[in-house]
Amino acid sequence: MEMSSVLPDTNIITRLFAGDPRxxxxxxxxxxxYVSVIVLGELLAGYAGGTKTRENRAKLExxxxxxxVELSGINAGTSExxxxxxxQLKDQxxxxxxxxxxxAAQGLEHASSVLTLDDHFNHIANLKVWRPDS
Numbered sequence: 001m002e003m004s005s006v007l008p009d010t011n012i013i014t015r016l017f018a019g020d021p022r023x024x025x026x027x028x029x030x031x032x033x034y035v036s037v038i039v040l041g042e043l044l045a046g047y048a049g050g051t052k053t054r055e056n057r058a059k060l061e062x063x064x065x066x067x068x069v070e071l072s073g074i075n076a077g078t079s080e081x082x083x084x085x086x087x088q089l090k091d092q093x094x095x096x097x098x099x100x101x102x103x104a105a106q107g108l109e110h111a112s113s114v115l116t117l118d119d120h121f122n123h124i125a126n127l128k129v130w131r132p133d134s
Contacts, residue, residue, distance in 0.1 A: 003130070007034040007072065007107045009100070009116035010042040015132070017059045022132050026115065027063075034072040034110050035064060038102045072106050081105035085124055094123040 003026065008016070013035075016023045027033050040060075047056045063069060082105040089095055096104075097120075104124050107114040113128040114121055121129045 003030045003113050005032040005034065005110055005112040006030045006130070007036060007103065007110060007112040007114050008039065009103060009114060009118065009121075010039045010046075011117040012115045012132070013039065013043060013060075013063070014046075015117070016063075017056065020132070023115070026130070026132075028068075031068060032110075032112070033066070033069045034106065034112055035069060036072050036103050036106050037074060038099050038106075040071065042099065072110065074102065074106075078102070078105050078109050081108045088125055089123060092123060094120070096120040096123065 006026065008023075008027065012023055016027060043056075043060060047053045047060075050056065064071060082101055085101050085104050085108070089101070100118065100120065104114060104121060104127050106112075107127055108124075111128075113130045115130050115132070117131060117133070119131075121127060
């Protein structure tokens with residue numbers, strides 16, 4: 001399943017490293033894979049408390065070295081999307097974790113599909129969301 005531009009959530013990368021073939025296919029066939037610095041931080045935090053830190057960091061580094069993968073930082077444009085999403089969710093009464101608002105903001109900024117296992121991304125207007133289980 002080829003998508004032009006995707007931004008995987010932390011749980012998607014975790015499933016990729018666990019060997020999920022469907023996620024591997026989507027990431028390999030997408031023209032651009034944006035890895036959020038927010039996702040990077042969540043992964044590194046998890047690795048630091050785990051028993052396979054070196055192995056997990058090696059897998060992450062290999063992913064980041066792929067030609068279609070780009071690390072996506074936070075900038076003023078991202079912050080504008082964050083503010084819009086934050087207020088939309090507040091007005092709707094559908095809060096989501098702060099890190100996921102940043103991830104969604106990057107998804108909108110890059111016009112990318114956010115790949116996730118979390119349903120709460122569906123509350124965000126104009127965000128393209130792909131769930132491997134749907």
